[in-house]
Amino acid sequence: MQSKQKSPMNTFSKWQALAFSTPSIGLMFLMGPMGVIQGIYAKHFGMALTTLAALLLLGRIFDALTDPLIGHFSDRYRARSGTRKPFVLFGGLCLIPCSYFLFVPPDDVSVVYFTVWILLFYLASTMVMIPTHAWASELSSDSVERTTLFTVLVMTGRIGGILFYLVPFLPIFTTTEITPETLKVSVLVSAVLILPGLYCALRFVPSGPPPITEKPSTEQKPKWHVFQDLFSAVKGNKPFQLFVAAYMCFGLGLGMTGGLLFIYVDAFLGQGAVFAQLSILGLVGGLALTPVAYKVVIFLGKKQAWFISMSITFASVFYLGQLNPGQDAYIGLVLFYVILTFGGVCSAVIGLPMLSDTIDYALLSDKTERRATYFSVFSMMVKAEAALGMALGLAIAGWLGFDATASHHDAQSAFAIHMAVSWIPVVLASTGLYFIWRYPLDERRSAIVHRRLNARAARALAAG
Numbered sequence: 001m002q003s004k005q006k007s008p009m010n011t012f013s014k015w016q017a018l019a020f021s022t023p024s025i026g027l028m029f030l031m032g033p034m035g036v037i038q039g040i041y042a043k044h045f046g047m048a049l050t051t052l053a054a055l056l057l058l059g060r061i062f063d064a065l066t067d068p069l070i071g072h073f074s075d076r077y078r079a080r081s082g083t084r085k086p087f088v089l090f091g092g093l094c095l096i097p098c099s100y101f102l103f104v105p106p107d108d109v110s111v112v113y114f115t116v117w118i119l120l121f122y123l124a125s126t127m128v129m130i131p132t133h134a135w136a137s138e139l140s141s142d143s144v145e146r147t148t149l150f151t152v153l154v155m156t157g158r159i160g161g162i163l164f165y166l167v168p169f170l171p172i173f174t175t176t177e178i179t180p181e182t183l184k185v186s187v188l189v190s191a192v193l194i195l196p197g198l199y200c201a202l203r204f205v206p207s208g209p210p211p212i213t214e215k216p217s218t219e220q221k222p223k224w225h226v227f228q229d230l231f232s233a234v235k236g237n238k239p240f241q242l243f244v245a246a247y248m249c250f251g252l253g254l255g256m257t258g259g260l261l262f263i264y265v266d267a268f269l270g271q272g273a274v275f276a277q278l279s280i281l282g283l284v285g286g287l288a289l290t291p292v293a294y295k296v297v298i299f300l301g302k303k304q305a306w307f308i309s310m311s312i313t314f315a316s317v318f319y320l321g322q323l324n325p326g327q328d329a330y331i332g333l334v335l336f337y338v339i340l341t342f343g344g345v346c347s348a349v350i351g352l353p354m355l356s357d358t359i360d361y362a363l364l365s366d367k368t369e370r371r372a373t374y375f376s377v378f379s380m381m382v383k384a385e386a387a388l389g390m391a392l393g394l395a396i397a398g399w400l401g402f403d404a405t406a407s408h409h410d411a412q413s414a415f416a417i418h419m420a421v422s423w424i425p426v427v428l429a430s431t432g433l434y435f436i437w438r439y440p441l442d443e444r445r446s447a448i449v450h451r452r453l454n455a456r457a458a459r460a461l462a463a464g
Helices: 014-021 023-035 036-044 049-081 087-101 111-138 143-169 180-204 227-234 238-268 274-300 302-320 329-363 371-399 411-430 433-439 443-463
Strands: none
Touching: 014 023, 014 143, 014 180, 023 036, 023 087, 023 111, 023 143, 023 238, 036 049, 036 180, 036 238, 036 371, 049 087, 049 111, 049 371, 087 111, 087 180, 087 274, 111 143, 111 329, 111 371, 143 180, 143 274, 143 329, 143 443, 180 411, 227 238, 238 274, 238 302, 238 371, 238 411, 238 433, 274 329, 302 329, 302 433, 329 443, 371 411, 371 443, 411 433
């Protein structure tokens, strides 16, 4: 059997892959509260759902608009210096204090306070996430190795999510509900996780191969040229367009579900005390199934596995809309989380490797350093749709008559929350299956792209 020949871009070992992924434990730990923050501010600080919908939409729009700026400057810095590490370090360090002020507000919290700190939180998270994903994509051009690296990122991220939902079970708390006190302890734990994780990644993982793309021009350009570059980068990349279109459909529908899930479980079904337990069930199940999903993706191919997994995910969301308060609600939620985990785990493994394939496709004709720019465009569009979905879900539930502070919900209230958390999301999200079906880069075509890029990299290294 012939040994596998390493390309010029395959530069990381399995231990470096693990070191690279360690910051995601702390980073994903801090993303956990973002799934419940609207419920905390509504239930414990009295903010109206419609107000939260508007503020969360504003925050997500700001988050989306900053993505291309961070991606653009990360690309320019990488082209000049050969590394993205300063962005990852600065963003990771800033995320800790931003999280504290957002998750631990004063008792008389105002709309202005919430707005300022959620904007800063999103800015810091963008500064660390976009360069990190671009850095991961640069460490290997091999499809299997790249999928392996992103799978390890998914697994360490799930570990971070599990650790967050374990916090309510600490003996210092009198309840397993997620409360403002829970979030305060969570921020302190996150700092302990993030700081050594950043050290491991920055100290032991290479920056990737030297850039072989064109360096950015020193010519002064108008400030809006960043968005011109974005348009130039994506207008001729059909695989990227279809990939993002699918994700946008999913983001709109699943954003509605995700934005209301904590409120649905806690305020409507009356199962707030087991929300953390259920979340741990989903995360632990996802962690256990991730290696299985990885093998399924390698066997079926990313496109086919994604189509099947998203179909299963939509089935779980539809089932969620059949639940009502009562003794059977807990059993129904367990079944929902099991189906959701089974469907969602493949998507988590597939997403970023597929995005990297579309970027490689673009690099065949465009030699400008734009890897982080592509990640930022993808992130911007998905965040915008997720934000719109979250705001739309909250707004529809409020407009149709759902009150998160009520202790009893009549038929109208049940109809409102079911429409917003399940029925409308399924219709919106399922349209993304059409774009997956149209996606042209299967495993064979992606392999051709990778071979051509590796050959070009080898020629550039030999000439340099």
